[in-house]
Amino acid sequence: GQNIDQPTEMTATEGAIVQINCTYQTSGFNGLFWYQQHAGEAPTFLSYNVLDGLEEKGRFSSFLSRSKGYSYLLLKELQMKDSASYLCAVQPSYSGAGSYQLTFGKGTKLSVIP
Amino acid sequence: ETGVTQTPRHLVMGMTNKKSLKCEQHLGHNAMYWYKQSAKKPLELMFVYSLEERVENNSVPSRFSPECPNSSHLFLHLHTLQPEDSALYLCASSQDVTGGRNTGELFFGEGSRLTVL
Numbered sequence: 001g002q003n004i005d006q007p008t009e010m011t012a013t014e015g016a017i018v019q020i021n022c023t024y025q026t027s028g029f030n031g032l033f034w035y036q037q038h039a040g041e042a043p044t045f046l047s048y049n050v051l052d053g054l055e056e057k058g059r060f061s062s063f064l065s066r067s068k069g070y071s072y073l074l075l076k077e078l079q080m081k082d083s084a085s086y087l088c089a090v091q092p093s094y095s096g097a098g099s100y101q102l103t104f105g106k107g108t109k110l111s112v113i114p
Numbered sequence: 115e116t117g118v119t120q121t122p123r124h125l126v127m128g129m130t131n132k133k134s135l136k137c138e139q140h141l142g143h144n145a146m147y148w149y150k151q152s153a154k155k156p157l158e159l160m161f162v163y164s165l166e167e168r169v170e171n172n173s174v175p176s177r178f179s180p181e182c183p184n185s186s187h188l189f190l191h192l193h194t195l196q197p198e199d200s201a202l203y204l205c206a207s208s209q210d211v212t213g214g215r216n217t218g219e220l221f222f223g224e225g226s227r228l229t230v231l
Contacts, residue, residue, distance in 0.1 A: 004156070033219070042116050042204070042222040043157075087157065091218060100211060100218040101170060104157035 002026045004105035006088050011111045012078055020073045020086050020108045028093030033102065034062050034073045035087040043087055046073065075110075083112045117141040120205050120223035128231050129195060135226045137188040137205030144210045146188040147220065148180060151202040163188065165210065195230045202227050 003025045012018040022032070031050040035043040049055055049064035049071060061074040073086055085107040091100045118139045127133050139146065148160040162170045163182040177199075179191040188205055206220040 008154075031217070035220075035222075040224075042118070042224045043220075044116065044222070045219050048217050048219065089157075094211065100208075101159050101162055102218075102220065103159075106154065106156045 002090060002092075002103040004088055004090055004103060006086075006105040006108045008106065009109045009111070011113060012075075014078055014080060014112055014114050016078050017074065017076050018078060018110065020075075020088075020110065022071045022073070022088035022105060024069050024071075024088070024090050024105075026069075026090050026092065026103070029066065029090060030093050030100070031091040032062075032064055032071050033089040033091065034071075035089060036084050037087060037107065038084045046086075078112050080112050080114070083110060085109045116221050116223065118205055118207055118221050118223035120203075120226050122226055123224065124227045124229075126229045126231065127192070127195065129197070131195075132191070132193040134192065135190040135203055135205075135228075137190075137223055139186055139188075139205075139207040139221070139223075141207055141221060142209075143207035143221070144185045145208045146182060146185070147206040147208075148188065148190050149204040149206060149222075151204055151225070157204070161190075192228075195228075197230050200228055200230045 006022045034046040037043040047062035054063045059076045064071045087107045088105040089102040121136045145164040150158045160174045161180040181189040202225040204225045205223040209216040211218045
């Protein structure tokens with residue numbers, strides 16, 4: 001089975017740095033995605049980690065430790081527009097069916113305040 | 115604009131109605147998905163179609179019936195729903211991952227907000 005945990009809500013100040021953690025226990029693992037979802041909008045891709053370590057992309061970075069079942073999303077220089085839900089999603093081992101069936105966490109609602 | 119279009123964006127229906135949700139992707143992908151998003155719950159995978167064949171059905175009630183006539187279109191037919199089926203239904207697509215050439219990143223539509231009275 002799959003179990004993914006992330007905080008329900010977080011609040012941070014504009015210009016600051018925030019780290020959103022995600023822990024997972026899964027029966028098979030290939031990689032981990034982070035998605036951003038603004039209220040009333042589609043989830044959009046932020047990052048993908050397969051190997052251990054940090055992936056940096058502008059103000060956003062994502063870290064993965066496969067041995068610890070742990071990932072985090074780091075947002076720097078927070079802006080008001082970063083207020084959204086951040087979804088952690090585990091990609092299982094490939095089953096040969098041509099697609100992956102991701103398992104999502106409940107999401108972390110981030111509020112950025114002035 | 116994500117390249118995945120869902121209609122209608124909002125739907126209100128009674129428990130005895132029959133309605134359908136439609137999804138169209140313009141990305142040239144060959145896998146399509148239906149997810150259910152309820153408040154305070156994780157996104158739940160309902161159906162997957164890869165190369166136009168359904169590859170998994172996660173024990174979704176039979177009152178939900180998917181249809182995938184081609185790789186660009188996906189439908190979710192709804193009949194005799196229950197109030198607890200009220201949720202946001204998200205369609206997504208991805209490129210085939212056979213051979214490890216693609217990551218399997220999902221591209222989502224903006225969803226159809228369903229209310230069952």
